Amino acid sequence: MTTDHPLAHRNIPITIIGGGIHGVSIAMRLLREAPTAARHLVIVDRHPQPLTQWRDKTERQGMTFLRSPAVHHVSSDALGIVEYAERYNRTGELAPPYSQPSTQLFWDYCNGPLTELAQHRIYYQFEVAKLRWDRGAGKFPFRLISKDNVGFRSRCVVLAVGVDDCAYVPEEFVQWRCQYPNRILHASEFNVDYQDEKSNEESFVIVGGGLTAGTLVKNLSERGHKIALIARKQLKTEQFDFPPVWLGPKALTGFASETDFQRRYEIIQQNRGEGSMTPDIMKALTDASNINVYPETRIQNIVLAGDGGPTQKLNVTTNRGSIMNVSRIILATGYQFNLRRYGFLRELIAQHQIPLVCELPRLDADLQLYPVQNLFGSGTIAQLQIGPAAGNIAGASLAYERLREKLLAHL
Numbered sequence: 001m002t003t004d005h006p007l008a009h010r011n012i013p014i015t016i017i018g019g020g021i022h023g024v025s026i027a028m029r030l031l032r033e034a035p036t037a038a039r040h041l042v043i044v045d046r047h048p049q050p051l052t053q054w055r056d057k058t059e060r061q062g063m064t065f066l067r068s069p070a071v072h073h074v075s076s077d078a079l080g081i082v083e084y085a086e087r088y089n090r091t092g093e094l095a096p097p098y099s100q101p102s103t104q105l106f107w108d109y110c111n112g113p114l115t116e117l118a119q120h121r122i123y124y125q126f127e128v129a130k131l132r133w134d135r136g137a138g139k140f141p142f143r144l145i146s147k148d149n150v151g152f153r154s155r156c157v158v159l160a161v162g163v164d165d166c167a168y169v170p171e172e173f174v175q176w177r178c179q180y181p182n183r184i185l186h187a188s189e190f191n192v193d194y195q196d197e198k199s200n201e202e203s204f205v206i207v208g209g210g211l212t213a214g215t216l217v218k219n220l221s222e223r224g225h226k227i228a229l230i231a232r233k234q235l236k237t238e239q240f241d242f243p244p245v246w247l248g249p250k251a252l253t254g255f256a257s258e259t260d261f262q263r264r265y266e267i268i269q270q271n272r273g274e275g276s277m278t279p280d281i282m283k284a285l286t287d288a289s290n291i292n293v294y295p296e297t298r299i300q301n302i303v304l305a306g307d308g309g310p311t312q313k314l315n316v317t318t319n320r321g322s323i324m325n326v327s328r329i330i331l332a333t334g335y336q337f338n339l340r341r342y343g344f345l346r347e348l349i350a351q352h353q354i355p356l357v358c359e360l361p362r363l364d365a366d367l368q369l370y371p372v373q374n375l376f377g378s379g380t381i382a383q384l385q386i387g388p389a390a391g392n393i394a395g396a397s398l399a400y401e402r403l404r405e406k407l408l409a410h411l
Contacts, residue, residue, distance in 0.1 A: 005150040007124055011140045012042050012152060013410045017128055018160030019045030020054055022379040025074045025396035026158060027122060028113045030407055032076050038120035040411050044144070046127035050114055051107075053164050058103045061212060062192040062219030066106055067241060067278060069098040072393040073106065074113050084109045095280075098239070126150065128344045131157070133352065133372050142375070156374040156410045158403065161342060163335035163380050163391065164188065170333055173207075176302045180329075183314055184302070187212050187332040192219045201225060203325055205316055207299070208332030209235050210275025216332055217291055218284040227291045228316075228323050234295045235285075238276035242388040246271060247398070255387045256365070261357045264384050271388040275334065294320055302329070337380045348372070360384050367402045374410070376403055 014030075014037070016023045023043050030037045047053060057063075070081045077083075081101050085091045093102035101109070117123050130145040137143075140153035167186045169177065177184045187208070202225050206217050209231035217227050245251045258264050277285070285291055297318050305313040305325050316323040338359040340346050348354070352372050355362040361369045361377060363385050369375045378399035380391035385402070389395045 005124075005126070005146070005148070007042065007044070007126060007152045008150050010152045012154045013040040014042075014156045014158070014407060015142070015144065015154040016041070016043045016158045016160050017045075017131075017144075018162065018379075019043050019047060019050040019052070019123055020160065020162050020379075021051065021074060021393055022162070022396045022399065023158075023160035024050050024110075024113060024117065025393075026160060026378060026400050026403065026407075027117065028074055029076045029397075029400045029404075031116070031120070033404070034408060034411055037411050038122060041122055043117070043123045044126035044128060045123070046125065048125045050117060050123050051110060053162070055107060057164070057188070060191045061187070061215050063103055063215050065095050065100050065102050065280075066393075067100065067211060067239075068393045070094055070101050071099075072397070073101075074110055074393075074396070076397075081105065081109045131344045131348055133348065133375065135373070141373075156407065157376070158407075159345075159369075159375070159377045159381055160379055161381065163337050166335045166337050166341050168333050168336040169331060172299070173331060173333075176329075180302065180304075180312070180314065183312060183327070184329045185331065187216060187330055190216070190328075190330050192216060192223070202327035203313075203323075204228070205230060205299075205323060205326050205329045206332055207231075207329065208275065208334070209233060209277075209295075210332065210334060211241065211277055211281065212334070213275070213332035214277040214281040214285060216330060218281055218288075221284075221288045221290050225290070225327075227288075228294060228326075229285065229291065230294045230297045230299060230318065232296065232298060233274060235282065235293065236273070236276040237279055237282045239278060241276060241392070242272050246388045247394055252387060252398075256385075261362050261384050264387075265358045265360065268383055268388050294318065337383075339381065357384060365402070366406055367399060368406075374406070376406065378403070 027043055071078045073081050085094055090105055093105040127147045128144055129147040132143045134141050140155050142154040142157050145151045167188045204220055204225055205228045206213050207230050217229050221227050297320050299318050301317040303315050305315045313325040316326055354369050360383055363377055364370050367376045367382050382399055383390040386395055386398050
């Protein structure tokens with residue numbers, strides 16, 4: 001086994017798998033409460049820097065403002081971003097009506113906590129290939145092994161993995177994607193700054209009715225492209241992607257009182273819906289002359305336009321007519337979380353028979369993946385306990401409230 005990695009053969013009290021918003025947020029809150037945690041805590045992630053995937057996603061989509069209000073971020077100080085914006089005369093980057101920060105402001109503010117993590121040497125690039133739990137292995141029963149065959153042990157593990165590895169492609173598009181792999185992409189594979197070398201103006205079909213779809217449409221139209229937005233249902237306008245009541249005690253208490261976890265899953269789906277767009281994005285779609293919106297529309301067929309040729313355009317047939325000479329089709333169809341999509345968890349789930357409901361773990365009230373002891377979840381993993389807000393930035397705070405005592409006990 002490799003020994004030149006700084007984690008090799010170490011015993012780590014608390015390991016957070018995932019260096020995104022949730023992993024960083026939980027680590028920062030733990031450090032605020034117990035500065036000595038820096039000696040007992042690591043974050044492992046496959047990327048060289050924390051928040052890499054979050055930043056890449058917002059840049060690829062051309063997202064300029066977050067949907068979440070300024071009070072939700074990676075630090076425990078609710079007014080942190082607002083005070084940061086005031087200090088540097090950047091209050092213009094807090095969008096009304098709820099002071100949503102620009103993505104650049106959010107990133108610049110995050111640099112403070114990220115610098116702190118770097119100083120404490122908490123974050124390590126380490127792609128987990130295997131996660132094993134041996135109840136009888138003493139004080140450090142978890143064994144983590146990387147794809148580079150580096151191994152270390154841990155007493156407690158927090159799964160803070162997101163949904164980025166769970167891109168959802170509707171069944172009807174699977175075959176078309178096999179036929180035209182370079183022309184039909186999921187939104188997670190696409191960059192709005194893409195440009196065909198042979199053409200400055202192109203025609204895109206965006207499939208989806210949520211904020212990602214709307215953001216892609218807006219940014220591609222601003223770059224001079226012709227866009228058709230196809231949605232299965234009528235588009236909805238909402239400021240947030242779930243009702244804010246789900247951040248308060250009343251809704252969460254009612255949710256916790258529901259003992260049927262299948263019913264909990266249904267409540268989450270009802271409150272998150274099939275996607276919505278913010279008022280500013282919806283206005284941009286309405287005002288632009290190079291955008292055509294097709295609600296209550298389904299794609300029936302996709303074929304090559306003409307003989308294909310070097311540019312290989314597509315003709316798209318829908319139940320409302322045809323869209324000709326399309327350069328690319330982008331599936332802004334979201335993500336469908338499935339714990340088994342993470343290879344290092346498949347064996348663990350099977351070996352210890354971790355109960356799943358619609359591929360989400362049935363955690364206990366402490367966010368523990370029963371029956372594995374001291375294995376916890378945050379983010380989308382914790383939906384069946386935290387509710388509709390679990391995967392959002394605000395969900396990190398809700399998760400930490402549940403995890404706090406358990407984590408502090410391991411320091």
